[in-house]
Amino acid sequence: MSSGILTIPSTAAYAAPPRNGAGLPSNGAAFRVEAVDFAYDGTHPMFRSLALSARPGEFVALLGPSGCGKTTLLNLLSGFLPPSSGRITIDGETVTPEMPALGYVFQSPQLFPWLDVLDNVRFGLRMAGRLPEAEQRDKALAALALVGLEAAAGKFPHQLSGGMQQRVALARALVLEPRLLLMDEPFAALDAITRATLNEELLRLCGRLGQTVLFITHDVEEAVFLADRVVLLDIAPAGIHSELAIDLPRPRRLRETRRLERFTTLTDTLLERISAIVGAA
Numbered sequence: 118m119s120s121g122i123l124t125i126p127s128t129a130a131y132a133a134p135p136r137n138g139a140g141l142p143s144n145g146a147a148f149r150v151e152a153v154d155f156a157y158d159g160t161h162p163m164f165r166s167l168a169l170s171a172r173p174g175e176f177v178a179l180l181g182p183s184g185c186g187k188t189t190l191l192n193l194l195s196g197f198l199p200p201s202s203g204r205i206t207i208d209g210e211t212v213t214p215e216m217p218a219l220g221y222v223f224q225s226p227q228l229f230p231w232l233d234v235l236d237n238v239r240f241g242l243r244m245a246g247r248l249p250e251a252e253q254r255d256k257a258l259a260a261l262a263l264v265g266l267e268a269a270a271g272k273f274p275h276q277l278s279g280g281m282q283q284r285v286a287l288a289r290a291l292v293l294e295p296r297l298l299l300m301d302e303p304f305a306a307l308d309a310i311t312r313a314t315l316n317e318e319l320l321r322l323c324g325r326l327g328q329t330v331l332f333i334t335h336d337v338e339e340a341v342f343l344a345d346r347v348v349l350l351d352i353a354p355a356g357i358h359s360e361l362a363i364d365l366p367r368p369r370r371l372r373e374t375r376r377l378e379r380f381t382t383l384t385d386t387l388l389e390r391i392s393a394i395v396g397a398a
């Protein structure tokens with residue numbers, strides 16, 4: 118944790134900075150899932166000897182048919198679900214839900230309706246109780262500025278659109294300066310235009326802040342647009358079906374990137390693989 122308002126990594130701050138997909142220095146965390154077995158109630162196996170890792174600053178999108186265990190994997194990675202065997206580490210340390218390195222954004226923004234936007238964003242800092250109130254407010258305002266919502270600080274969630282609420286949820290995660298951002302279909306409930314805007318904003322923020330991201334989506338185009346690597350899950354308990362490196366140039370803009378032949382090739386490849394999984398089920 119830094120003591121500044123929100124730490125934007127600069128090249129000078131790192132002797133040998135790892136590079137994220139945007140080619141910028143990264144302060145992201147590495148995660149590693151090693152030989153993980155997991156079964157709900159001990160009887161419904163979801164994963165057997167699962168292995169997955171990400172390098173600092175990498176943007177990993179997780180795709181797979183409904184029920185294959187994407188959210189389960191996210192809950193294992195966050196420490197909310199303990200594996201029955203194997204090991205999950207963030208920068209070499211066994212994960213726990215309290216790890217300050219972790220940030221979450223879910224499909225529903227889950228804002229507190231009785232708190233204004235600033236206090237929603239400040240909530241985690243208030244609970245941690247480590248900073249004076251004025252500093253908490255400064256940090257919350259800086260996080261809101263990152264998502265373009267500084268002017269909405271005094272509004273309440275019901276006065277915001279769905280897209281604005283999801284931006285607040287993102288600011289609430291970012292204010293804690295997570296080094297690994299776990300996102301579970303964060304834009305799935307939004308209209309296509311808002312979703313496109315938020316996809317571009319997320320990439321801009323990740324390029325600037327450098328955190329590692331695990332992003333669950335059902336949308337193949339969204340996965341290809343955002344990610345450095347797409348991980349495709351098979352029907353449980355088969356685990357990972359395959360991975361695909363997304364070698365599209367950055368920075369990415371939706372309209373330009375979608376027009377690239379390589380974008381079509383990558384999305385087609387994934388769609389074919391998903392059809393094969395579903396067809397075989």
Ligand SMILES: Nc1ncnc2c1ncn2[C@@H]1O[C@H](COP(=O)(O)OP(=O)(O)OP(=O)(O)O)[C@@H](O)[C@H]1O
Binds near residue numbers: 158161183184185189
């Ligand atoms: N707490 C639980 N107890 C028992 N079974 C569960 C629990 N949570 C999820 N499951 C089951 O585990 C399987 C995987 O669920 P999970 O939510 O991880 O899948 P998913 O790939 O994220 O699905 P979707 O794409 O539909 O969101 C499903 O069959 C689900 O019913």
